[in-house]
Amino acid sequence: MSGVSVTKAAEDAAPEANDLVVLSNVNKHFGALHVLQDIDLTIARGEVVVVIGPSGSGKSTLCRTINRLETVDSGAISIDGKPLPQEGKELARLRADVGMVFQSFNLFAHKTVLENVMLGQIKVRKADKKAAEEKARTLLDRVGVGVQADKYPAQLSGGQQQRVAIARALAMDPKVMLFDEPTSALDPEMINEVLEVMQQLARDGMTMIVVTHEMGFARSAANRVVFMADGKIVEEATPDQFFSNPRSDRAKDFLSKILHH
Amino acid sequence: MNVLLDNFPAFRDGFIGTVSITAVSSLIALVLGVAVAGFRVSPVPPLRYFGTAWVTLMRNTPLTLLFLIFFFVVPEILFPGMSPFVLGSLALGFYTSSFVCEAVRSGINTVPLGQAEAARSIGMTFAQTLQLVVLPQATRTVVPPLSSIFIALTKNSAIAGAFSNAELFGWQKLMSDKGYDIVPVFIWVAIGYLIITFTISGLFRLLERRMEVAR
Numbered sequence: 001m002s003g004v005s006v007t008k009a010a011e012d013a014a015p016e017a018n019d020l021v022v023l024s025n026v027n028k029h030f031g032a033l034h035v036l037q038d039i040d041l042t043i044a045r046g047e048v049v050v051v052i053g054p055s056g057s058g059k060s061t062l063c064r065t066i067n068r069l070e071t072v073d074s075g076a077i078s079i080d081g082k083p084l085p086q087e088g089k090e091l092a093r094l095r096a097d098v099g100m101v102f103q104s105f106n107l108f109a110h111k112t113v114l115e116n117v118m119l120g121q122i123k124v125r126k127a128d129k130k131a132a133e134e135k136a137r138t139l140l141d142r143v144g145v146g147v148q149a150d151k152y153p154a155q156l157s158g159g160q161q162q163r164v165a166i167a168r169a170l171a172m173d174p175k176v177m178l179f180d181e182p183t184s185a186l187d188p189e190m191i192n193e194v195l196e197v198m199q200q201l202a203r204d205g206m207t208m209i210v211v212t213h214e215m216g217f218a219r220s221a222a223n224r225v226v227f228m229a230d231g232k233i234v235e236e237a238t239p240d241q242f243f244s245n246p247r248s249d250r251a252k253d254f255l256s257k258i259l260h261h
Numbered sequence: 262m263n264v265l266l267d268n269f270p271a272f273r274d275g276f277i278g279t280v281s282i283t284a285v286s287s288l289i290a291l292v293l294g295v296a297v298a299g300f301r302v303s304p305v306p307p308l309r310y311f312g313t314a315w316v317t318l319m320r321n322t323p324l325t326l327l328f329l330i331f332f333f334v335v336p337e338i339l340f341p342g343m344s345p346f347v348l349g350s351l352a353l354g355f356y357t358s359s360f361v362c363e364a365v366r367s368g369i370n371t372v373p374l375g376q377a378e379a380a381r382s383i384g385m386t387f388a389q390t391l392q393l394v395v396l397p398q399a400t401r402t403v404v405p406p407l408s409s410i411f412i413a414l415t416k417n418s419a420i421a422g423a424f425s426n427a428e429l430f431g432w433q434k435l436m437s438d439k440g441y442d443i444v445p446v447f448i449w450v451a452i453g454y455l456i457i458t459f460t461i462s463g464l465f466r467l468l469e470r471r472m473e474v475a476r
């Protein structure tokens with residue numbers, strides 16, 4: 001239990017310098033499909049936002065536009081005051097500041113766990129090998145997979161792989177971490193070990209955007225829940241408000257479905 | 262009497278000629294092929310167009326025609342005074358690079374998209390993503406087709422003989438002009454080629470086995 005109900009009281013008066021990720025009027029199409037419709041979303045430094053919503057509502061796409069794995073058709077996205085640049089070296093540099101954790105882990109299959117966590121430090125941050133290894137080992141210990149350092153990803157359980165993926169992202173010292181359904185490819189008994197790592201991260205003050213249906217996590221770690229449906233942000237509220245007393249019909253309907261499972 | 266023993270120095274020169282052209286044009290084909298494959302999957306449209314054009318042009322031009330262009334057109338308008346060896350290696354290397362490119366590209370396509378996305382998400386550039394994450398994982402699927410491509414290259418090097426290069430197949434012509442019985446001549450030439458192609462497939466099999474052991 002930490003900072004559970006830090007409501008965004010000063011919603012519109014939020015000082016600009018404290019805004020880390022700002023999406024304004026973002027639109028995106030996949031062909032005829034309008035996946036993101038006029039998205040306005042501001043995430044403050046240190047804030048933990050959970051994005052929730054039915055399948056196909058555009059949650060993954062939203063995450064992916066924030067580090068420009070997907071381009072947007074219109075609107076602006078800025079990170080720490082800087083607008084996302086065009087594809088190229090500068091974008092690469094900015095991406096290093098935005099950690100991303102995927103549903104399917106995506107650890108580099110031809111590298112050991114340790115190398116996975118060292119690679120970005122050495123090639124992107126230009127850290128020297130020794131420092132990179134030291135930091136990698138510290139991070140791997142922190143997520144509880146230190147003893148697996150010399151194994152290949154395929155030799156690890158899903159939960160362990162996902163924790164390595166978190167360590168790999170953290171190794172870049174990101175300003176914000178994006179999680180796209182980090183536990184939905186995991187067997188139930190492994191979900192908690194990953195959520196615990198994420199909870200610890202939230203307690204340490206990391207800015208996080210988390211797409212998840214794990215209500216326990218949302219209630220214990222999130223400052224805000226963003227509910228998406230059909231490419232729009234339908235509702236924003238504190239976790240307690242959202243789960244016990246959703247305002248929109250869309251959210252009520254959605255919650256009744258996931259709660260009955 | 263014995264066509265090989267009587268003419269061994271010429272045979273040796275021909276063998277060395279074939280090995281040299283094969284080696285040099287393989288190197289050219291490999292480097293160019295990988296680079297053009299990179300172009301073909303690059304996010305930069307002009308590079309992609311260039312890659313597609315290169316493959317289409319090189320792969321669909323008959324090799325003999327390519328040799329003719331390299332020997333009679335290129336020296337006229339571009340670089341006069343290049344040796345037949347260089348011209349032949351370039352023609353053969355460029356031609357083969359289109360096949361190498363396509364083999365590498367199909368290898369790239371077997372690597373799950375998530376690998377490249379993960380690499381980009383930690384801030385790697387396109388070139389780094391390709392070099393450090395995608396290509397190493399593509400290698401395993403690319404090696405077997407490359408073996409066939411380089412064997413085909415070895416045999417294609419015979420065309421260079423028609424363009425004043427000393428190589429194995431040229432030795433055959435020399436011998437039949439001298440009036441030797443053509444059957445043993447062909448057998449020796451075939452053995453010469455077999456030595457080279459067996460060496461290539463052996464090397465590649467070794468490479469494949471080593472990649473299986475790793476990981």
Ligand SMILES: Nc1ncnc2c1ncn2[C@@H]1O[C@H](COP(=O)(O)OP(=O)(O)OP(=O)(O)O)[C@@H](O)[C@H]1O
Nearest residue numbers: 030031033035053054055056057058059060061062
């Ligand atoms: N690359 C793509 N090309 C075309 N359509 C796409 C692409 N990616 C996603 N879509 C479509 O866009 C819509 C939103 O997809 P998105 O993955 O963002 O949804 P989501 O909310 O993450 O859903 P889920 O809960 O299933 O992960 C879906 O209808 C999907 O089919």
Ligand SMILES: [Mg+2]
Nearest residue numbers: 059060061181
């Ligand atoms: Mg999704």
